[in-house]
Amino acid sequence: MKILLINVCLRDDVDKILFPVGLGYIASAISRSRHELEIIDMDAHRMSYEQLEEKMCHLDFDVVGLGCIVTGYKIVKTISEIVKKVNKDALIIAGNSVASSIPEILLANTDVDIAVIGEGDHTIVELLDALEQGSDLKEVKGIYYKSREGIKATPGRNIVDNIDDIPLPNWTLFEMERYLTKSKEYVSEPYPMPQEQIRAFAVNTARGCAFNCTFCYHVFKEDKYRFRSTENIISEIRELQERFGVNYINFWDELT
Numbered sequence: 163m164k165i166l167l168i169n170v171c172l173r174d175d176v177d178k179i180l181f182p183v184g185l186g187y188i189a190s191a192i193s194r195s196r197h198e199l200e201i202i203d204m205d206a207h208r209m210s211y212e213q214l215e216e217k218m219c220h221l222d223f224d225v226v227g228l229g230c231i232v233t234g235y236k237i238v239k240t241i242s243e244i245v246k247k248v249n250k251d252a253l254i255i256a257g258n259s260v261a262s263s264i265p266e267i268l269l270a271n272t273d274v275d276i277a278v279i280g281e282g283d284h285t286i287v288e289l290l291d292a293l294e295q296g297s298d299l300k301e302v303k304g305i306y307y308k309s310r311e312g313i314k315a316t317p318g319r320n321i322v323d324n325i326d327d328i329p330l331p332n333w334t335l336f337e338m339e340r341y342l343t344k345s346k347e348y349v350s351e352p353y354p355m356p357q358e359q360i361r362a363f364a365v366n367t368a369r370g371c372a373f374n375c376t377f378c379y380h381v382f383k384e385d386k387y388r389f390r391s392t393e394n395i396i397s398e399i400r401e402l403q404e405r406f407g408v409n410y411i412n413f414w415d416e417l418t
Contacts, residue, residue, distance in 0.1 A: 186331030229258030242273035265306035
């Protein structure tokens with residue numbers, strides 16, 4: 163199947179851009195499967211909806227995947243409408259908290275066809291395989307989906323206990339230099355070197371949330387906090403240094 167991932171832009175009035183770590187892991191999972199993958203990075207290029215539609219008109223795709231935090235619901239709704247306008251037969255899969263927190267609302271009120279709940283690394287590959295083979299989606303754990311009988315939910319998927327087993331994001335699928343050029347804007351003073359020399363990048367050393375705050379919705383809410391091994395983290399940092407000249411690491415973990 164031909165898969166199109168869209169990295170949505172939540173804040174087009176802000177010049178800073180952040181590498182989409184979550185989408186990076188999903189893209190990596192898909193790229194290791196037999197499915198064809200293409201990415202439109204709206205955030206990195208600050209693309210308008212008109213530019214997105216124009217870009218999609220020149221692409222061939224069967225499935226579109228996108229996601230963001232729940233406050234981006236309207237953005238997901240608008241992009242989904244554009245997808246169906248360009249390719250009415252394309253299936254739309256949404257992830258992140260816009261899917262996990264309000265799956266039934268999302269499916270009932272937008273053109274999104276399937277919502278992936280929680281951790282999506284394994285779910286997305288199983289889901290794409292099922293769609294390609296025409297299998298019953300009730301066999302895929304961790305999703306909500308539209309059916310002739312209404313919106314259906316499958317049993318939840320167990321979290322990945324050993325997150326060292328999850329391959330690193332495939333950074334080469336994205337325009338890394340664009341992110342690295344902007345990365346210095348997220349480094350606070352005092353700078354460890356002249357600001358123009360900074361090549362910073364984000365690393366997550368754990369998954370989950372250490373708290374249960376009433377004001378927040380977290381995709382990993384109520385899941386246990388899981389740490390990567392020191393060796394696994396160091397190997398990622400070393401690869402970022404060697405491949406992209408990264409010299410400053412931003413750790414994007416929940417505070418514990």
